Amino acid sequence: MADLSERVRTSLAGRYTIERELGRGGMATVYLARDLKHDRPVALKVLRPELALTLGADRFLREIQVTAHLTHPNILPLLDSGSADEFLYYVTPYVEGESLRSRLNREKQLPLDEALRLATEVAGALDYAHRHHIVHRDIKPENILLEEGQAVVADFGIARALQAAEGRNLTETGVTLGTATYMSPEQATADQLDGRSDIYSLGCVLYEMLAGEPPYSGPTAQAIIAKRFSEPIPHVRTLRETVSEAVAQALQKALARAPADRFATASEMASALVQVSASRDVPHPRSWPVPAVAVAAVAALAVTAWMISRGHSAPTVPGNTLAVLPFRVAGPDSGVWREGLVDLLSINLDGAPGVRVIAPRTVLSRWNADVGRRADVVDQDAALGVARAVGARFALTGSLVGGTRSVRLSAGIRDLRRGTDLGTEQVEGSADSVPALVDRLTVLLLRAGLVPDSAALPSFDLARPTTTSLVALKAFLAGERFFRRAQPRQAEAEFKRAVEADSTFALAWSRLSAATGWTASPHSPELSAFDSAALRFAGRLPVREALLLKASAAVNEWRPDAITLLQDLVARYPEDAEAWYLLGDACFHLGHFSFLPLDSMVQPLQRAIALDSSFSPAYLHLVEYAFLQGDSATARTLIDRLRRIAPDSPKAVGLGLAYALSWGTALERDAAQAMLDTGEALVLLTAKHAMNWVPDLSEPTLRAARALVGQRRHRAADRGNAYIGITVVYANKGWISRADAVWDSAIALLGWPPQWREGVTVQGELQGYPHPGIERAAGALGASSKAGPWGQILFGLYAASRGQWEDFQRAVAGLEKVRAGPEKECATGLARALRHFAAAKRAGDPGRAEALFRQADAAVSTSACYSGARLILEDLIRYQALLASFSAGHLDPAARWVSGMSPGSGWPTAAPLEFWHGRIAEARGDRPEARLHYERFVRWWADADPELRSWWEEGRAALARVTAEPR
Structure with missing residues (x-):
């Protein structure tokens, strides 16, 4: 081994300086080394020669490269890998903290809350890896590092390579895949493994953190494995009676002998642990007060405006x-x-x-x-x-x-x-x-x-979460000062200087993304690049920043757990304005998919402003909400405050432009026209978006959108987004044929696949918008091999709604053909949703149909299809469920389904939702509420296309019914 150390030292002399050996394991020798290029300590792991020979350099480097893309706050990232002088190595950050094994050796048992937190963090890391088709296979305390109290899972780097070599004779090398004490039953018998094997191993680790010993022990590996098959699952309360029954039950499920009896995913296990942990903590909000009527929502906005001009009382913050x-x-x-x-x-x-x-x-x-x-x-x-x-x-x-x-x-x-x-x-x-x-x-x-x-x-060691470069550090701190003062452009310049001086400065990358998000277009490719860089080095982030980044990524991926993650974050950091802002932002964009009302975002954003009244991003959605409510007074108050905070911010200027176009004086409207001709794209997009979802503001919305599309000085992506805005206005007015004509321009400018054109047509048909070319569009979508899972499920939903069961089976088969890659898990979830949807359409019993629609909705929500398209599919299913529930006279489920749809995510647009709110209110005998909704529907679709005229006539007749004096 001394010879190997010298070979490593000599072969890597130009890149790494080997300082000392840290330890030896069954697969590798670990050295503390210094990365000469970046002047930082790293852990350099050299595979045992016999293992390297069995794996082969090409296979090892090819497979380990896949794990280089794992970017998660609780996964130790892979920095480098290679081969030199016939040995294989890979490099990770050097973590100065201890391993969980060292902690357990010293303390034996951990406090319950800390054990649950660490297990939850590891489960989050496993869920992320499993979604990228990587099973760790060796979860144990030795591979869980404690960095500033946060769990970081090590050795994902080798897991993929070993998995690829599973069929080869690794036993000849003396390498055992896994550790008997923590090994799942199926791993012990060399059965096919999936993520549930790691869940079992994590259950063993959690058991040991609580009980002070593993669930099974013995003199040999064979003895331990035999106990796993012959003895019942041990009960943790036998050794530690202070553990709650809820925690014990979660452990029993994780340690189930059969994989099918365990948590289905690591995310499910994490949610269970969070739930049992939260029941012991200080209560924190899981939902927000829901005003009964729109007047209360306007009052909430008025309170926000009042709070801005007043002092704020000291927040209630627990602890030291x-x-x-x-x-x-x-x-x-x-x-x-x-x-x-x-x-x-x-x-x-x-x-x-x-x-x-x-x-x-x-x-x-x-x-x-x-x-x-x-x-x-x-x-x-x-x-x-x-x-x-x-x-x-x-x-x-x-x-x-x-x-x-x-x-x-x-x-x-x-x-x-x-x-x-x-x-x-x-x-x-x-x-x-x-x-x-x-x-x-x-x-x-x-x-x-x-x-x-x-x-x-x-x-x-401040260099760990920040940087070893004083130049980078000073630039970062200067950027923080500018960003806190609502000067995002200056902050952006400083953060760029910081990452130019140190490209591994994760905190600066994270802040650069935040600052750029306030100045760039929403779909700027820079934002994803900055986020990726921050995630790549997320292992260096402080705990709070790592959690913020994790939650922000969940929002950006449109994940259903984003709001829960952020509710937990504000419970942990109740004085953090940025965390409250992110929660409000998540509620604004994702809340209705969890059946939260839109005004659920008001309280978190109010809280962010109460903590930091100069935090300009927190004002944006409150202003947009004021536009939705038609509350011009509150909109003006908020915009004026925002312009004082950040007078040059494109979003502040854009909101002012929207106000001038919507409610401004003649002088303000003249100035607005000049800005439409000369303003930058982000100003015009911000104005357009603030008005876009309000049918009563269709004319000023079109002015802003047409100013964008009509000037080639603007980027294609910005013009494409403006075209999308125009289609929304047309659909809100019932002008489907006009919207149809605009979609081609939008898709071309945005660079979307042409199959999206057929997808839009099928979406509209499924939610009540008749289209003369629907059969051709649906057929093209079903026949296309390029439409992906989205095309197949749209085709399947359409076929099921028409009773075309052969086409439906073809759509399911198309989803089931997806065998590998990131779309596999997504396609599997969508196929499950499609089957539930079809069963619901065929069910004769309304109660059974309702349950099946709920299962279809849940299958889409948990399908690991992380994009806005998933939300569109949920709307489609919920609309069909609404029709079925209302037809059966089940008004409460119908009301719930309609509350879970948003005119901001595609079809249906605002008018049909108002129609169904009116129908439900009328059926409940609430004539004033029904009248309010019917009036909007009739007003907005007064000039609708002939194909929608019968729908409009039905709404007008309903309005007459609820307006007439009761007999």
Whole structure:
């Protein structure tokens, strides 16, 4: 092995410096090395020679490359791999924390809440990997690293290669796939494996964290495996009676001998663990108050506008919370370090046991509002008042003094409840060592009394979550200052400088995406590139930032668990304005698919503004909601406030343009016309989008959209989105033939597959919009091999709704042909949804049909088809379910189905939804409510196409019925 070490050292000398051996395992020898290009510590793992020979270099490198794309906060990323001098190696970040095995060796049992949290994090990592068709096969405490308290799963890098070589004779190498103590029964018998094998292994790990020993043990691997088949599943409460029955039942399910009896997915296991964990914690919101009528919704907006102009009371924040206040700085770079030290100390201290740091954005927003932006002229009482105002128990104040060569950093912590000081600490060093000084100061401050057990302190290394480049760090901190002040363009420039100086700076990539999202078009390819870079290095992120990134990715993927993830996040960080904003954003876009009303987004966005009234993104959806409600007064108040915060922001300018076009004075409308001719695309898109879903604002919406499509100076993608907006207006007015003519232009400019054209026609037909070319469109969609799973399920839904069962079977068969790649799991879920849908259409019993429609809806929701198209399919199924429920006289289910559809996601558009709201209200005897909805329907479709005239006549007759005096 000494010879191998020397070969490794020599062969990789130009890229890595081998510092020392960290350990040896059954598959590899692990070295601590330094990545010379990026000047960072890494773990370099060299496969045993006999294993390398069996795998082969080509197979190993090909398979391990697939795992390089795994980007998840709880998965240790793969940085590099290769072959040299006949050995194979791969490289991961070096994690200075301990493994779960080390923790269990020291403590034996973990606190219940922490064990559940760690297991949930691992389950999240497994769910992500399983969706990418990778089974780990060796989940055990040794492969779970604890980085700043967060679980990080290691050795996914080798799992894929071993999986590919499963059929080869690995036993000759002495390598065992898996560890007997944690191995599933099917893995022990060499059966075919899927993700449920990892679920079993994770169940074993959770059992050990709670009970202090694995569920099965024995003198040999064979003895352990034999017990697994011959003995009943052990009950964790036998060894630890404080474990709740709910937790014990979750464990029993994870440890079921048959895979079919376990959780179906790791995501399902994670949800179960979150549920049993949440039942023990301080309650946090799972849903939001639902106003009974639209008047209450307008009142909620009015409260928001009132709150903006008033002071806010201190938030209720539990625990030992700490506010890091701006530093007094005397010397160079004072602008960077005054607020930058707030960011850096907050990153470090938020990883300390028993301490919760108030988000820097919340602290600095309050600071700027109450005492201004110059920390060096504020007296101590005023500074401490800011800490009290944000609900902190402790306040950290300090100063930095120095020149170009050396600096002195000092800080103290004040217990605001007791009125006592915990002590003042001081460190000195070179001017380019501020991050290292912050690490030293953090330890001294915590030992001064903030953390009772100083032996439990983690290690601190700011370079890990940030960067080793001082240039990159200063640029990042400058970007944070600009972003907090609603200056996204300046922030974007600084964040770009940061990632140019250090391309592995995950936090800067994440912030660059956020800043660019406020200045770029919604579909800008830059955004996905920045998000991908942040995810690639997500293992370096601080805990809070990693959770934010994970939740944000769930929203971007339109995942059904996005809202739950964010509700858990705001429960963990209730003072974090950014987390509340993301929750509001998720409720706005995804809430109705969980049957949440649109106004469920109001409270989270109000909370974000209450915590940071200068956080400009939080205003956007509130303004759009005011447009939907026709509340011009609140819209004006919010837009005026936003323009004061960010006068040059394209979105603020765009919302002002929408207001001028909709409700402005003659002078404002003239200025708006000039802006339509000269404004940038994002301004016009923002204006168009704010008005797009309001049929009463069709004319100004068309003005904004036509200004975009008519000027070739705008990008094709922006013009394509404007065409989509035009189709929405036409559909809202019942002008289906006009919408039909525009779709070709939209699809061409957006670069969508031509099969989407047929898909749009089939969608409309399924939701009541007759089309003369429907048979041709449906046939083309069913015959196309390029339409993918979406085309097959649209074709299948159409066939089932028409009773064309041969075509239906052809659609199911088309979905089942998808055998590999990212579409396989998606197609499987859609095929299941299609079968439930067909069974519902054939069911004679209305109650049975209702249950089958619910199963079809759930199958689409959980199908792992992460895109907006999945939401369109849910709308299609829900519309058909609505028709069936209403026809059967089942008004409550019908009302639920119609509440789960949105005119913002495709068909149906606003008018048909108003019609069905009216029918349900009329059937319930609520004539005033029915009249309100029928009036809108009749007004909006007054000039509808002839094909829709009979529908409009039905609505007009209904309006006459509910308007007439009752006899």
